[in-house]
Amino acid sequence: LERQGDLRRMLEHQLQRLDRDWVHFYLFHGIGWDNFWELDAQTGWIRDMFRAQEEGLVRHVGFSFHDEPQAMIDLVNLGWAELVTCQYNYLDRRNEVAMRYAASKGVAVVVMGPVGGGRLAVLPKGVAERTGWSAQSAAELALRFVASNPDVDVMLSGMNSVEMVEQNVMAVEKGPLAPAQVQEIAALMDYYGRLAKLYCTGCQYCLPCPQNVNIPRVFELFNYLTVYGLEEYARREYARLMGKGQDASHCIECETCLERCPQSLPIPERLKEAHAALSAGA
């Protein structure tokens, strides 16, 4: 959407391509508090959206969300949306309170990334011991954790084979986890989260680095490796970072980032440590 009236033009084009007079759900991608208003000033999309609903071209509207949780609450309070799609899994429960709020206001909650983009296809360390869960059922645990949240209406999980579809259906049909298991996992992840934040909060104040080192991402992956025990995922993603030339090996110790870090982390030193661990065996 760039110009006034773009939403209307796009919608008419989409209906034509779909060969439909109207659609049940119309979803807006990547809506946050700022772009909700900025885009409207530029394109008048809010007016066009209400008009499309009044005319029956669209029955229900919703949005996918990547902003801070408070922004979801604020967007829900505007009363325009009937559905929100957001990230949620047992490794990342940032949106939990906002999801509860949305559900309490009758807004449907759709979760994307229930297996954490593949991170939870293996069990973080300590989970098997605490829950008695086997490593083979890691994805099932992740799906059933999300399914245990009463505020979740729909869970979206990427599947690329019939076998995966069958496995996921079987997992969900087993129903929610026992409340004690949910609490165990949540408590362990909260503990890991606190440990990880002691190291780097991911605030990004250290960026940009003149050498293009993605400092917060390197530390995040180092945390996945050392705190959560997600070795395969951490090393695979670090290899990807190396492919983009954003890994820690490019640090020239210029120290530009040091004074910007509110955690006073000795960044160049920690980067060396992270690189040695994450690139081992590469």
Ligand code: SF4
């Ligand atoms: S010390 Fe390293 S990471 Fe920090 S700004 Fe300089 S090159 Fe980038």
Ligand code: SF4
């Ligand atoms: S400024 Fe410090 S705490 Fe923030 S992302 Fe960079 S290294 Fe992490």
